[in-house]
Amino acid sequence: MVHQSVLYLDDTYLTEITTSVIAAGRDDAGGAWVAVRDNLFHPQGGGQPADRGWAGEWEVVPVRHAATGLVVLAGGEAGPSEGDVVHTRVDAGLRLLHAALHTAGHLVEAASRAEGWTLAGSNHFPGQARIELTPSETGTRPADAEDREKAADRLRAFVAAAVADDLPVIAEHDAEGRRIVRLGDLHAAPCGGTHVRSLADLAQVTITAVKLKRGRVRVSYTASHRPPR
Ligand SMILES: [Zn+2]
Structure with a gap:
């Protein structure tokens, strides 16, 4: 082999x-x-x-x-x-765009967990990036447009604070050999993707829509990479 x-x-x-x-x-x-x-x-x-x-x-x-x-x-x-x-x-430009969209996906998931939502699926393709989540019994359930807009504002505030804090993005292997990716102490998830070095590498992280579809919350977003340091 x-x-x-x-x-x-x-x-x-x-x-x-x-x-x-x-x-x-x-x-x-x-x-x-x-x-x-x-x-x-x-x-x-x-x-x-x-x-x-x-x-x-x-x-x-x-x-x-x-x-x-x-x-x-x-x-x-x-x-x-x-x-x-x-x-x-x-292709370095595409690499950095993909890493930015993917890392922003972790960040949007972290913000969504704070709403009591659990990750159900993700898509980090340019132009269609979104996270799908299942609302829990105890978490928020954005049933009407006003609730969704308020939830979107809370997600935006969470994301903006984490980027302003420039949290480090660290990948390490746990005792079972899984690769775990951390955004500071905010979030941890098993992942084999590419990530930016710290959240200040992200630019223009924008939550564009929060929707409720067939019982799932869909959070759409965009992100790009700052010019490389
Ligand atoms: Zn990842």
């Missing part, structure tokens, strides 16, 4: 590296893929979209390879061969 290091878990801001091809093949449709030893690329998962980027001049999208569990880079026509040394690079 070949070993692949997963660099995006350690450093969101590392966006290029020279590495080597440890496996190569073709998918059922004939498209070429390669696996590299030091993998920068986050595949789609956990509500977060995939990175985009390049291996040399070859434009690639990362995919989780079901048979091996490796992240492989898929790119259509013929790519590099096993043993080749390649310079790999992720």
Whole structure:
């Protein structure tokens, strides 16, 4: 079994590296893929979209390879061969946007927990970012438009305070080996995504709507990354 290091878990801001091809093949449709030893690329998962980027001049999208569990880079026509040394690079602007939207998702979830709501689903894709939650018996239930607007205002105040406090975003492994991501002491959740370094990296975190649909609360939001420090 070949070993692949997963660099995006350690450093969101590392966006290029020279590495080597440890496996190569073709998918059922004939498209070429390669696996590299030091993998920068986050595949789609956990509500977060995939990175985009390049291996040399070859434009690639990362995919989780079901048979091996490796992240492989898929790119259509013929790519590099096993043993080749390649310079790999992720689209840095897209990486930072995805990390900002995803981290803001944790923050919006933290704000929603304060309302007594429990996470039921999330989508961190640009232009459609939202968190879906189940209201508890004891929590707030935003049944009418006025309640929803008041809840949205409380979420906005919670989010603004956490960003102003510039809480650190820390990933660490617990005793069971799960990767736990923390926003200061405000929030903790098991997660394999990419995150900003601290909440002051976030810009324009905006709660755009709170809706109640089929018994679930849907909180829609936008966020971007400040220019890198
Ligand atoms: Zn996360």
